[in-house]
Amino acid sequence: MGRRERLAQTQSGAEGIQSLPALLHRNATQFGDAPAYREKEFGIWQCWTWAEAAEEIRAIALGFLELGVAQGDHIAVIGRNRPAHYWSMVAAQMVGAVPVPLYQDSVAEEMAYVLEHCGAKYVVCGDQEQVDKVIEIQETLHQVKHILYTDKRGMRKYDHSQMNALDDIMAEGRAGHARFDAELDQRIAAITYDDTCVMLYTSGTTGKPKGVVLSNRNVIESAKNSAEFDHLTRDEDILSYLPMAWVGDFIFSIGQAYWCGFCVNCPESADTMMTDLREIGPTYFFAPPRVFETQLTNVMIRMEDAGKLKQRMFRHFMTHANKVGGLLLDGKPVGFGDRLKYALGNLLVYGPLKDTLGYGRFRVGYTAGEAIGPEIFDFYRSLGINLKQLYGQTEATVFITQQPDGEVRADTVGVPAPAVELKIDESGEIHYRSPGVFVEYYNNPESTASTKDAEGWVATGDAGFIEESSGHLRIIDRAKDVGKMADGSMFAPKYVENKLKFYPDILEVVLFGNGKDRCVAFINIDLTAVGNWAERNNVAYASYQELTAHPRVLETIKGHVEEVNRSIAADEMLSGCQVHRFVVLHKELDADDGEMTRTRKVRRRFVEEKFQDIIDALYDGSESVSTTTEVTYEDGRKGSISATLQIIDAPVVAVTQHKVAAE
Amino acid sequence: MLDQSEGYVTEDGRKIGGVVMEMKNITLRFGGVVAIKDISFDIREGEIRAIIGPNGAGKSSMLNVISGFYVPQEGEVWFHGAKRPQMRPFEVAQQGIARTFQNIALFEGMSVLDNVMTGRLSFMKTNILQQAWWKGKAEAEETENREAVEKIIDFLEIQHIRKTPVSRLPYGLKKRVELARALAAEPKLLLLDEPMAGMNVEEKEDMSRFILDVNDEFGTTIALIEHDMGVVMDLSDRVVVMDYGRKIGDGTPDEVRNNQEVIDAYLGVSHD
Numbered sequence: 001m002g003r004r005e006r007l008a009q010t011q012s013g014a015e016g017i018q019s020l021p022a023l024l025h026r027n028a029t030q031f032g033d034a035p036a037y038r039e040k041e042f043g044i045w046q047c048w049t050w051a052e053a054a055e056e057i058r059a060i061a062l063g064f065l066e067l068g069v070a071q072g073d074h075i076a077v078i079g080r081n082r083p084a085h086y087w088s089m090v091a092a093q094m095v096g097a098v099p100v101p102l103y104q105d106s107v108a109e110e111m112a113y114v115l116e117h118c119g120a121k122y123v124v125c126g127d128q129e130q131v132d133k134v135i136e137i138q139e140t141l142h143q144v145k146h147i148l149y150t151d152k153r154g155m156r157k158y159d160h161s162q163m164n165a166l167d168d169i170m171a172e173g174r175a176g177h178a179r180f181d182a183e184l185d186q187r188i189a190a191i192t193y194d195d196t197c198v199m200l201y202t203s204g205t206t207g208k209p210k211g212v213v214l215s216n217r218n219v220i221e222s223a224k225n226s227a228e229f230d231h232l233t234r235d236e237d238i239l240s241y242l243p244m245a246w247v248g249d250f251i252f253s254i255g256q257a258y259w260c261g262f263c264v265n266c267p268e269s270a271d272t273m274m275t276d277l278r279e280i281g282p283t284y285f286f287a288p289p290r291v292f293e294t295q296l297t298n299v300m301i302r303m304e305d306a307g308k309l310k311q312r313m314f315r316h317f318m319t320h321a322n323k324v325g326g327l328l329l330d331g332k333p334v335g336f337g338d339r340l341k342y343a344l345g346n347l348l349v350y351g352p353l354k355d356t357l358g359y360g361r362f363r364v365g366y367t368a369g370e371a372i373g374p375e376i377f378d379f380y381r382s383l384g385i386n387l388k389q390l391y392g393q394t395e396a397t398v399f400i401t402q403q404p405d406g407e408v409r410a411d412t413v414g415v416p417a418p419a420v421e422l423k424i425d426e427s428g429e430i431h432y433r434s435p436g437v438f439v440e441y442y443n444n445p446e447s448t449a450s451t452k453d454a455e456g457w458v459a460t461g462d463a464g465f466i467e468e469s470s471g472h473l474r475i476i477d478r479a480k481d482v483g484k485m486a487d488g489s490m491f492a493p494k495y496v497e498n499k500l501k502f503y504p505d506i507l508e509v510v511l512f513g514n515g516k517d518r519c520v521a522f523i524n525i526d527l528t529a530v531g532n533w534a535e536r537n538n539v540a541y542a543s544y545q546e547l548t549a550h551p552r553v554l555e556t557i558k559g560h561v562e563e564v565n566r567s568i569a570a571d572e573m574l575s576g577c578q579v580h581r582f583v584v585l586h587k588e589l590d591a592d593d594g595e596m597t598r599t600r601k602v603r604r605r606f607v608e609e610k611f612q613d614i615i616d617a618l619y620d621g622s623e624s625v626s627t628t629t630e631v632t633y634e635d636g637r638k639g640s641i642s643a644t645l646q647i648i649d650a651p652v653v654a655v656t657q658h659k660v661a662a663e
Numbered sequence: 664m665l666d667q668s669e670g671y672v673t674e675d676g677r678k679i680g681g682v683v684m685e686m687k688n689i690t691l692r693f694g695g696v697v698a699i700k701d702i703s704f705d706i707r708e709g710e711i712r713a714i715i716g717p718n719g720a721g722k723s724s725m726l727n728v729i730s731g732f733y734v735p736q737e738g739e740v741w742f743h744g745a746k747r748p749q750m751r752p753f754e755v756a757q758q759g760i761a762r763t764f765q766n767i768a769l770f771e772g773m774s775v776l777d778n779v780m781t782g783r784l785s786f787m788k789t790n791i792l793q794q795a796w797w798k799g800k801a802e803a804e805e806t807e808n809r810e811a812v813e814k815i816i817d818f819l820e821i822q823h824i825r826k827t828p829v830s831r832l833p834y835g836l837k838k839r840v841e842l843a844r845a846l847a848a849e850p851k852l853l854l855l856d857e858p859m860a861g862m863n864v865e866e867k868e869d870m871s872r873f874i875l876d877v878n879d880e881f882g883t884t885i886a887l888i889e890h891d892m893g894v895v896m897d898l899s900d901r902v903v904v905m906d907y908g909r910k911i912g913d914g915t916p917d918e919v920r921n922n923q924e925v926i927d928a929y930l931g932v933s934h935d
Contacts, residue, residue: 042813043825153818154876157676271823 018193019216021057021094023258028054031261034234037083040268040276048083050261056083058184060091060166062173065180067122067146071096071187074118074199078102078111078134079126081240081266084150084166086254088124093197096187097122100199100211101245104130110209112137114201118211118442119143124166127151131158193217199442200247202394211442212247212394221435222397223255225418229402230364234261236284237361241266241273247394248368252286255397277358285365289372292387295357296376317345318382325350325382330406350383359385364405366390373502374410381408389413391475395451395458396420397436401473412472422473428463428490429479463492465573476574481604483514489576491519493604496577499564504529505556508589510607512615513577520618521582522611523557524589545643548584554648557584561650569653578652581618583625585611586643592632614645623647670707673900680708682741683852683884684729689738691724698724699735700908706852711878712886713895716905717928722888723765725905726856729886730762731755757785761850763841765857765888771830775821775840776812778829782847783808815846818880819873835866842873846881853877855887859894867891871898892929896920904928 017023027036032051039046048056069075075092077099079085089099100118102111104126111133115123123144125131131149138144147163149155155165173180197216201209226232240253253264262284267276274295303314324338334342354360362385367377372389380387386405391413392398401422403414416422420434433456440448452458463482464475476482477494485491493511500509500523507526513519525548534541534550541547565578589595595607608615610629617625628642670680684706691699698721706712706729714722727733728740731750740747742758750758761782769778786808789801816822819839824832829840838858845853858874859867871894877883889895895902896916904912904919906928912919919925 042810042817043822044813154879156879268822269820275823 017220019093019188019191019195020090020197020219020254020258021188021191023220024050024054024057024090027258027261031234034261035263036257036261037086037264037266038280039083039266040272040279043268045265045279053083053087056170057087057091057094059170059173060087061094061184062177062180063166063169064091064095064097064122064173065183066172066176067169069095069097069122071190073097073122074100074120076100076102076115076118076120076123077244078104078123078130079150079244080104080270081242081244081249081253082126082150083264083266085124085126085244086240086264088148088166089198089254093191094184094188096190096195098196098199100201101250102201103243103245105243108133108136112141114209114211116141116143117209118199121145123147125149128154131155131163191216193220194439196439198250200245200250200394210444210447213439213442214247214397215439218397218436218438219251219255220259221419222399223251223259225435226251226399226402227256227260229404229418230284232256232260232262232284232364236260236262236363237265237280237282238262238284238286239265239267239273239277239280239282241270241276242286242288247398248286248392251398252284274358278356279358281355281358281361282365283361283363285359285362287365287367288369289367289376292367292372292376292380296379299353299357314349317349320345321350321382322378325384326378329381329384329386330408346384354383354385359383362386364388366402368392368413371498372410375502377410390417391473393458393460395438396432396434397438399434399436400430400432400460403472407470407472409472412467412470412474414473415471416473422466423457424465427479428465428476428482430460430462430464430473430475431457432460433457485513485519485576486515486517487576490573491577492574493577495574496521496564496568496579499567500560500579503560505533505553506560508602510589510602510604511577511579512608512618516619518580519577520615521561521579522589522607522614523561523582523584525553525557525584527588544588545586545641548586549643549646554584554646557582558648558650561648565650565652569655575653575655578655579650580652581647581649583614583618583645583647586627586645587629587631587641590632593630618647673710677709677879677900679710679900682706683708683743685741686725686728687739687741689725689728689735689740691721691728691733691735697908699728699905701738702903702905702908702910703738704903704910704913706884706886707901708884709878709882710884710900711874711898712884713899713902714886714888714905715890715892715895715902717890719907720905721908722890722905723856726762726854726886726888730760730854753785756848759849759851760854761845761848761852762854763838763845763856763858765860767834767837767841769829769837769841769844772828774826774828775832775843776816776825778840779812779815779843779847780808782844783812785848786811811849812843812847815843818876819843819846835862835869838862838866838870839873842870842877846877846883849881850883853883853885855885855889857888857890859889859891867894874898 017026027050033049035047036050036053037048075097077085077088089101092099100120102114115137121144123134125134125147131147134144134147148166148169150166152165194215194217197214197219199211199213201211238252240249242249257264265280267273303311320341324334324342327334328342364386366388368390377387388403388408390402391400393400399417400420401414402417420432423431425431437456437458461479462475463477463479464473466473476492481493483491491514496511497509500506505526506523508524510522511519527544530547530553534547539550539552541550547553561579561582568578569575589602596602613627614625624644624646626644628640630638630640632638672678682705687703689699689702714725716722724733728735732752734749787804789804794801816825819842821839821843824836829837858870862870874885878885899916901914902916902919903910904925911924911928912922
């Protein structure tokens, strides 16, 4: 059967379907023998077909009824990606309850806040560790009626008066089905398109996490539109390894999987993800840039160890791939000779390499979340891997913009996704409206009102602009960090910082220049990369501080800054953000000193105040600056380090005319 | 002192059964050196029994006596109510005793999976010809044993190194693989020779958790040697303390901790 026909079939019978349980029923009856879930356990991929999955989910739902779950109750799910956890969420929907997946690595107090906020009476835990957290929370909260767990290990000794293995309640549900079948069918039939499908807590960089309520309409419409956008069929295989509490995983592993009817594969454990990826060879894939970066680094390190012939072959064909691979993928015209050579390269290098990475069957995939280095992005695309970018939010049920096939670039996030309207306000902030726009923040009308206006437009908090030539959206920065230079041109620090951070030598950058006539920067070198370089080049150094001040290091960094300046100068809106002067800091910015958050995001204001003397020196033209900085040691003691930092002037490219921000 | 005639219940509510192994007046000599001097103690079903002592106290020798590797010149070893005759190591293994070693003794060139599979040796009934032919009986047998091994791999969370050659693993993981191999033999009595030696704090915590889980899940009786006092006191139900080949203490961790002779042996006494 061709892809088109499969696509047509997938959507047939989907009319009038208003919930995930209904989609499950359709899948189980229309193609019940097709694989729905796989999980690697005991070294083997265990498989469930749609019909089998439907039976398991029904058993959980019956078990929930037996426990007395009422319509509108919240059921928290805390664990790694396992079929049983996905099933619990759909089973919760079946009985009219609201599934709330939580991040499994959150500490007890964070979890306590979320559990209390949503008032979850039932919790499905992955293992003993999660159960322990919930019990700890229960001591103060007293709201959880029953805990269920999937992994029985270590659970024998616990008081089971309010606790059960999920298996056990499934068995009870099966045994008692005669009593509950009618009730369950009635509850499934009662689900409407506007009922809550799932509640997801946003991580919240500022303030407490907020519970984003998504309706069946949000999830199903988004899944449908995005599946059509990328021509997803029920032949896809995906690997589900990203946190279940994250909206992306919910849409890929449940929304799109149920809409299209494709198979969800769960890895054996977090550590085996790369091996499992290779065994499954997903056709549709999603990963944050970090995953692609790690894989590329591994490839490069292993190539260093390969034989001379292999190395030469790899370099030769990779150069060719860089030239034409991306063009071929975009369907652009490429000469016959180049095509032939690419085919040969595919046979000798690209094909085997893709197989090793687990991308042998890769048809379409996305990276999102943060900026990806253009070289990394191009590397994968040149191999013929259709990696694209998207821009999304929990509040939008993921999709705001997506890159269509053939229009993929490293520096944009694509065109508005199907059925999404986009507008940029005077300050440059991006707003959108779509069928995926969330219902509300749970029990938080003020936040809902300040994010979503009466007409359904949602403010993203990100600043960006739509490129006139292509119609693609480009993200500049968080809206609150964007400012204006003295001459009125736009100041977008993150954009410049990311460009610099793509160099392996550079760990962290802080750009200053809001309201000033030119930009200056603090740079942290990456000790691993620079230390490695020093070793290979016989550069002796005794400490981090000494390495940061080494003339050859400064020279290298200056080269990077110069290159970045050239690329910024070519940008019509941000050419004013070129780095005029910079220092390489004598210490790494550190969360212990309050200069960064625990998730390694720079606290701009704090850094600005703490290092005011250095900033002043950068602007007043002095050639060096002596400074003393307080540091906190790991055991909490405080000390200070003094250093004289050399200030480097970086060459800038003259730009005649600045465009004013967000014209 | 605990009433030890009928078994006892531990602080965390585990029921400890009757005597599995009893050492009666063991003395072990190497030429003129007396490694163990007239020691008696017992190991009960389901308990975690520790043997501790300073360097050279005779702990490893004691473990080797339990495992049947050394034959004491004096004294008797009783196992499951019968006096144990002199045995060869594989006969001891067949009795349901498995051990790990202080200096890791794995097959370095083989994968983790193959190493753990060797622990199933006593469950393999096919002969060398059948195994060479492989199809049929040997294959079925391998599948069956592989399943048991996979459960242990899952239990000890070493799935990610299943196919990795042991020589490429860091020390802490090798120790865990050794434990896996010992568990593959489905022992009734598990002997651990310094399971935490050379580990960092995190690895020690992991290993402690696995030891407790093994005891809890499979009901395995465990005898372990360790000189990290903190670990021993947290893990074990009863502790034997040795010094210069003599037993100087025996009891619960609390009793041992307050025993003056033990304190002297560990901290030294002033010679005034």
